[in-house]
Amino acid sequence: MTLVLIPARMRATRLPGKPLAGIAGLPMIVQVMRRAEEAAIGEVVIATDAEEIADAVRRHGGRAVMTRADHESGSDRIHEAIEALDPQGRQDVVVNVQGDLPTIAPAAIRAVLAVMEPPEVALGTLVAGIHREEDRTAPQVVKMVGTEWAPGRFRCHYFTRATAPWGDGPLWHHIGLYAWRRDALRRFVALPPSPLERREKLEQLRAIEAGMRVDAQAVEDVPLGVDTPEDLERARLMLA
Secondary structure, three states: OOEEEEEEOOOOOOOOOHHHOEEOOEEHHHHHHHHHHHHOOOOEEEEEOOHHHHHHHHHOOOEEEEOOOOOOOHHHHHHHHHHHHOOOOOOOEEEEOOOOOOOOOHHHHHHHHHHOOOOOOOEEEEEEEOOOHHHHHOOOOOEEEEEEEEOOEEEEEEEEOOOOOOOOOOOEEEEEEEEEEHHHHHHHHHOOOOHHHHHHOOOOHHHHHOOOOEEEEEOOOOOOOOOOHHHHHHHHHHHO
């Protein structure tokens, strides 16, 4: 079985206390935990630096592990968590589900595991087709540039906030859910931020610039990421 880790912290600038925001009678972090549990691919653990988040998770029957407060990214946090939870290295793959995706489909979480079947894949992720014209140029909609080598399966060459690739054809919206090969995650967090990562402000480019193979699986829908009060209200309506 796979270990599913959900990083969560309280220091959200645009929506303070975001993980504990109520959605359909539950804190948001618990809603994300429920979606991950429904995926039924392995144990689900919340990795957090806040006791109040850990307490909320435990009150609702979940498991939480405490991590340092000074991590720069969710990848750093899940690396600390998995090293604490599995120091013997029995788990080869860990799935990182973002803690602000309360509407993510359990099937999408399951789908990312298929990407990891070839042993040379270091990092697996998800994409969905872009259908709205405004999303083609929106910098907040991250695009994956890749080669489809099997139906719905891509070898990723680049991620960008620009509109790419140029010309006729589909564009692919990157969904920030990751399946990490354990040794690749360990290597990744030991590397400094890469030049393109800093320029695009996209952490996954560090893996590509380091020569790691990154593959993506296409899914039908993009889950709502909750970053603003308006997003929170949309999530509440969707899960009401």
